[in-house]
Amino acid sequence: MAYDAFVLLSFGGPEHPDDVMPFLRNVTRGRGIPEERLAEVAEHYYHFGGVSPINQQCRDLLAAVEADFAANGVALPAYWGNRNWQPMLADTLARMRDDGVTSALGFATSAYGGYSSCRQYWEDIAQARAKVGPGAPAIAKLRQFHDHPGFVEPHADAVRTALGELDAGRRATTRLVFTAHSIPVSMAATAGPAGGRYEAQLQETAALVHAASAADLPWDLVWQSRSGPPQVPWLEPDISDHLTALAEKGVTDVVVSPIGFVSDHLEVIWDLDNEARETADGLGLGYARAATPGTDPRFVAMIRELVRERTDGGDRGRLGTLPVWDVCPADCCPAPQRRGAP
Template identity: 80%
Template sequence: MAYDAFVLLSFGGPEKPDDVMPFLRNVTRGRGIPEERLAAVAEHYLHFGGVSPINQQCRELLAAIEADFAAHGVGLPAYWGNRNWHPMIEDTVAQMRDDGVEHALGFATSAYGGYSSCRQYWEDIARAQEKVGPGAPRISKLRQFWDHPGFVQPHADAVREALGKLDPAHRDSTRLVFTAHSIPVSMSENAGPTGGRYLAQLEETAGLVAAQAAPGLEYDLVWQSRSGPPQVPWLEPDINDHLESLAGKGVTDVVVSPIGFVSDHLEVIWDLDNEALETAGKLGLGFARAGTPGTDPRFVTMVRHLVEERTAGRDRERLGRLPVWDECPGCCVPPRRASR
């Protein structure tokens, strides 16, 4: 099958204060989130001048991918489109059509299965194609990569680096804590014939990173960035509650590794570098936050390797054992949306 372009698919984020509320309304459309809740979340962005790092991180990643493609003879022009803020995916699809693109490969900045982390990108693509209309290019989304060496190894190195910042005399009472974005329990449990891919894949990644970075060190997988009405159960425990629990069990130091993310965007910075750090300080816990892959050369190379799996028959590179699909099997149930 012939492909004639590559497109980076991401979440998007505001780049000035006036962007913040319109961006949050895009993120929460159809979910019935009250304006006062959006205003509270907006304060997280305004704390950083109304600018989310994610768009600049995407620019840097796209530039690194383009350089890597050029160095290795991958002749695909690269585009970028977001789900929730400019450049919006529908505008990108329109530009691709105008440039004569017929069939592109799409790489989403999410390693895992699940509705918002995978299936919703397929819906984004379909919505953009419908809006653009005749001539809209076909876009085939590249596979998930939670267990790819190019994702696991940068996380493992970041954990080792973070461990080096803590008191080695406390190693026996140090805990490794992995975090990812919480989702409603119903979405985790009701995932069709393939089961709860999101949770299972995160558990596999946690085990792979821990084995490489800190063999023998106890670790946990916990959650951050919960949203939605309080009466709806979400995956728990929250990172802050978990830190309190660990302190009560005699843990003295923690390394927190956000394996649910590919870059240090605002949720990582706010939830971990602000809230979790503050919680750890109140509890007297030593705290070190591990970084994310970002533009690590191994992560950039991984993107090219995923492309070459499709374009050149490259063998899959995988460290785990869970099943993975090239085409979405339609197993991730969307959340129930509020009626209008």
């Protein structure tokens, strides 16, 4: 099939203090989250001046992709649309339609399967196309990339760099801790062809990064950024609880690698650079947080390679063994049942 554009699909984030509460209402629409809980989360954004770094990170990534496409003969104009804040995907699709685009490839800033990390982007596309109406471009989402060398290798290099910040004399009591966004247990255990895919892919990515960076160290996969009502079980342990348990077992130093993320957006810099680091300091743990890929040239080249997989039948760059597919099955990763919050 012929494609005539590329579109970056992302989560979106506020860029001014006045944006914060409307943004959070967009994120939580239909979930029954009370205003007082939103106000509590809003303080995380106000700590950084009411600006989430994710939009600028998307601008930087889009610019890097455009330069890489131009240098490597990929003749696709590049666009960007978000799920929760400007530029909203529907507005982007309307502009693409007006520019004459009919069929585009979409790259979502999430490496993994699951409802929020994959299927919801398909829903975003369908809703945006319906809003635009006749002439809305078709969007084919590029595959998940959790085990692509262009994703794994930057994470591995970042782990090695972070290890260099710790006391080498305590390496025997150093541990590598991988983190990703927690999700409800019911969502993680969904049935169907992709049941348990989110956690399984993260385990595979963690193993690949560990082998490429610090194979002599023990490692764990833990969770961060939990939200929602306390009575609903989410994946555990939380990163801060895990650090406490490690200190009790005699671990002296940790490298925390946020493999669940492609850039250092707010959940990384708040949950890991503030809350988890504060926990580690209180426990007397040496603490180093590894970077995310961001605009690493290998990550940018990976996006081009994913495009060429689809357009030219190029090689599928993979280091793992879990199955991947270009088009998700219809019953893949269903939406969770929303129970609201107390």
